[in-house]
Amino acid sequence: MLTGTNDAPRIKRWLSDTAAAVVDSAAERWLDARHKRYGEATFESTNRSGVVVQPAYGPQDLAAKPVEELVMPGQFPYDRNLYPVHYQYQPWMDLQIIGYGVASQLRERMDLLKEEGGARGYFGGEAYNIIFDMPTSMGIDPDFPGVQGAIGDTGVSISKMSDFETLFDGKDLTATHVSMVCNAGSPGILALYLAAARNRGFDLTKLGGNITNYIWDFFGHCGGINFSPRGSYRLCADIAVYCAGVAPRFNTLTVSEHNICEAGANHVQAVAFSIATIIALNEECRSLGIDLDTVVPRYGFHVRYGEDFFEDIAKTRALRRMYAKVNRDRFACVKVGSLQARIHAQTAGSLLTVQQPLNNLMRNAYGAMSAVLSGVNGMTINAYDEALGIPTEEAVTLSLRTSQILAEETGVTKVTDPLGGSFYLERLTDEVERAAMAVIDEIDERGGLIECIESGWMTEQVARSAYRWRQEVESGARPMVGVNTHVVDEEPKVRVFQPDPEAARLALEDLARHRTERDNAATSAALEKLRRAGHAIQEGREIGSVTAALVDAAQIGATLGEMQTVLHEVFGRNK
Amino acid sequence: MSTDFVPRVLLTKSFIDSHDRAIKTIALALRDAGFEVILIDYEMPSDVAHVAVDEDVDVIGVSFMSGGQVSVTEAIVGSLAQANRGDIPVVVGGTIRPFDVEGLNSAGVRAIFRGGESFERVIETFRALALSTRAERNAAA
Known part of the structure; x- marks a missing residue:
């Protein structure tokens, strides 16, 4: 030192x-x-x-x-902040994550959140962060055999355009930011949403929102079915190009540093793998002749907070700095939007404990504060009871209050990048950047990210870190209050939310009715058109045509699972 | 039972569940404790029974993070019974909610592990169940 x-x-x-x-x-x-x-x-x-x-x-x-x-906030390399002045002008967007049951049931929770002062978007608009049940998230219809137990259980079940029409009934979608958290089902879910908006007569060029698009994510929460790695990156390029032309305010990709951490990676790995994802996608787009400055400004990051207060802040600054440098220096991007990593923060779910669950309120508050001191753009504060199941209404409201107390009482919002210039933090940022760059160099030497995914090297790195973490908890080297220290004999009783067991029946009946009422011939034709578009983009032609065909098919009545089946056939599966 | 007994376990979760940190960690812990571990994603609950029978495992561990705790477990136990291998014990882990417990117990699960569970208890439970499965199988043979 x-x-x-x-x-x-x-x-x-x-x-x-x-x-x-x-x-x-x-x-x-x-x-x-x-x-x-x-x-x-x-x-x-x-x-x-x-x-x-x-x-x-x-x-x-x-x-x-x-x-x-040595810069001011809002100046390259944007590590200090994207903007000259941040929360003093525009507070972070509260994106409490919500989802369970069928669309009509989730709508009730959305309305409650809004009543409590949540669902707060930018400039007076509304914002919702929707999580889908696992079948939906993976692009599988509720009537697929073997998934019935998961319908509406840990997210909302969506399988067709009308489900989104129900979810957002009566809302002005041009003033509603809709963030959708999903994995392999991302292309189809985006299409169902855009089709619903178009069907209701909204101008797609005015739609603001976000699809996490975790189809690239092979080292985070992607232990399940997905596309082949190469197929994933081709589809990401297709979605980016389509939206750049048709729905240019829609964010097409969220690189989830959060998910990589949650899967067990350490911060250096997570930052490196996140930037490596951008490098791989930029290389894919460049090879297809796409002008990067037309698509990169709609990429963003989802970053996790709560493991290590100062390193959480340092990694955020390192991520923003590396993103700016890589996009400018390696990919010759020139638009300011291509150099600015927008960040949606989420507190760490994997660090919440089943034991003494109220302690999680404190964990979430500290994590959220480090996110605010990092200057993040959006915020999801988990509910304290998430280690036990889907949050209760009371727990969701407390998460929102945590954000409101931070924003309105603590005074931490008075200054942009309040920790800028801290001897410690600046040094820590440099150290994280240096270490993460070394990992990126190693990935380059191994032939690039896709090669590292296909060889299994990437998941091996993450699994090893996860195992080491758990061994540290076991040995006591990593204290976890209530788990390996300050343990109580009798655990406090807390109420756990139980999703409506009827949701599965409702979803299945509704889907069965839909399959009989729609125009099946037109649906088949639309799916065939989707398949042709898929083959075209696999050959490097007509990039953007797959998402266009998905939106058309969705509007005609194709279900998420039907569209996913075609995509899996064309783009391959990871397993 | 000889001291060089190597328990064989099948660890599994649904192909639609992306949360695999816990089950991978348990797989590594069991492997390091001398178990043979088979790790699969199932598409249908019946897949679990088929693999368990084909691989002649001593214990099945099912991980749940995203729903289906009771219905999938019931289906797995049912498939095992159909294959005349109702003797293979099933344990579950992950996000097991209070309202899941009764159904899981009725289905006959032998242990429930939640977040924060010690490796020691997990490993010892698997080992004890594996030993008794193997002993019963040997006695029957």
């Missing part, structure tokens, strides 16, 4: 020799004092990411920064 020989030449880039000498002298005197008082103990700690943290930092760490990174 002492400026030492390695950092000394860097200091001279922006500190005068006199100032550098003063800084070095202070660092040396601190080291002397430490030795005198504590002997050989270094008080270093090593984060799970492998980054080593010193017990104190000083001006020598700030002095080590390259002079081009």
Whole structure:
């Protein structure tokens, strides 16, 4: 940490020799004092990411920064913030995650959230963050054998356009930000939503929203069925190109650093794999002749908070900085929007405990505060009872209150990037960036991200980290209150939300009726057109035509599962 | 039973459930404890019974993070009975809610593991169940 020989030449880039000498002298005197008082103990700690943290930092760490990174918020490389002024002008978007049952049941929860002051989008609009049950998320219809037990259980069941019409009945979709959390089903779910909006007469160019599009995600929450890695990236390019032309305000990709962390990766891995995802997609788009500046501005990130307060902030800043540098320097992007990583924060679900569940309220609040100090754009604060099941209404409201207390009471929103210039944080950001760049170099050396996915190297890295984490919990090296320390004999009783067991029956009956009432010949023709579009884009032609064919098929009456079957045939499955 | 007994376990979750951190972690823990571990995603609950019978496993562990806890477990147990292998014990883990417990117990699950469970208890439970399955099989043979 002492400026030492390695950092000394860097200091001279922006500190005068006199100032550098003063800084070095202070660092040396601190080291002397430490030795005198504590002997050989270094008080270093090593984060799970492998980054080593010193017990104190000083001006020598700030002095080590390259002079081009001494910037104000809103300036390249955007690590400090995307905007010159942030929450003072525009607070974060509250995106409490909600979803269960069938569309009409979820609509009741949406209305409750709005009544409580949630569902707050930008500039007076509404915003909803919808999670789907696992069949839907994976693109499977409720009447597929073997998935019935999961219908409407941990998310809402959606299988056709009319389900979205029910969910958003009466809402002005041009003033409603709709964020949709889904995996392999993303292309079809996006199509069902866009078809519903078009069917209701809305101008798609005015639709704002977000599809997480986790079809690229092979090291996060993607243990289940998905497309083949190569097929996934081709589909991501198709969605990006279609939306750039037809629904240009819609965000087409969320790279989920959060999911990679939740799967067990450490922060350095998660940041590196997130940036590697962007590199792989940019390379795919470039190979297809797509102007990157037309699609990249609609990519964003989903980042996890709650594991390590300061490293959470440092990784956010490192992610924004790396994204800006990679897109500018490696891919020659020039639009400001292509260099700015917008971030949707979510607190860590995997760190919530079944034991003493009210403790999770505190965990979520600390995680949310680190997200706010990172300057994130949107926020999902988990409910305290999520380790037990789907949140109760009371738990969802407490999450919202956590955000409201942060925004309105704590005063942390007065200054943009309030921790900018912190000796510790700036150094930690640099360390995370350096370590993550080393992982990206390794991925490049191994032939790129897709190669690393196909060889199994990527999932192996994550699984190993997850196992190590659990071993640390077992040994007590990683304290978890209520789990391996401060344990109680008798666990407190808490109420757990039970989704309506009738949801499955309702979804199945509704789908059966739909299959008989629609125009089956027209549906088959639309699915055939989808298949032809699929083959065209696989050959590198007519990029964007698959999403166009999906929206048409959805509007005619094709179900999510029918569209997914065609896509799986054309783009292959991961397993 | 000799001391070099190597328990064989089948660990599984649904192909639509993307949350595989827990089951992969348990797979590694059991492997390091000397078990032979088979890890699959099932499409149909009956797939689990087929693989369990084909692979002659001693215990089945099913992970749930996203619904279907009771109905899938009932279907797996039913398929095992149909295959005349109702003797293979089934344990479940993951997000097991209070309202799932009665149905799981009625289906005959032998253990329930939730988040925060110690490796030690998981491993010892699997080992004890595997030992008794193998002992009964050997006695019957």
